Amino acid sequence: MDGSVGGASRPGITLTVAKKADQPFVKGRRKFFRYRDLGVQAATGGKLRAQVMEAITGMTEPTGWHTHQCEAQFIYILKGWVDLEFEDGTRTRSEAGDAILIPGGMKHNEIATSDDVEILELSIPGDMATHPCEPPPKA
Template identity: 90%
Template structure:
């Protein structure tokens, strides 16, 4: 049995095994992080991206309000912590084992991180543009 429903074709996704020591660091959005590509974007034809963000240093200042052009961004904290605020007024400190799903286009701001933060980040689709934006208007 190959895991497909009878009569259905297998999606255009390739098996990928990502060994930490073999995964390259790639250019990323933030100068205080280094980004390790896990090969998922290439294996899914761009449908999904997975990368690990590791702190080079802790944040020295907030990122500023921004959005991502994607359907969704998912983060899972592997080590340390990150503080974020969102357009709806939610402010949270995500720590080891915490996860956040951010809808595409939602305004948010990364406020601070620990010096050792490590985050698994997924995005749908794989290409995820970041756009600076004005802070949300709150009453």
């Protein structure tokens, strides 16, 4: 099979259906979250990653300023809330139904979460590295 349907080509992308009961938990960046892999990274040859982050406990301290080596990180809050701050001075509490697109390399810090937060996270490309960094200068 060549990945085409009705004459449209879909190089390197395969159909994937992820059932919650079958989604494996994978190693993640934060000890207070558990991460469910949705199979998108494998299905796109690493072009896109999708996972759900679920709180094990609420955050006990901020994550610290960091960046992600990627083109972009998208988060959609499914349940609960998360407080974030960004290098441009933006501080926000995002709640269920809210979404944030963070450009790759942008400094940010997760300050706090609810004990029940659940977040859908996408990244382009799928392999996203996290690097601690110095806080941005105060405005």
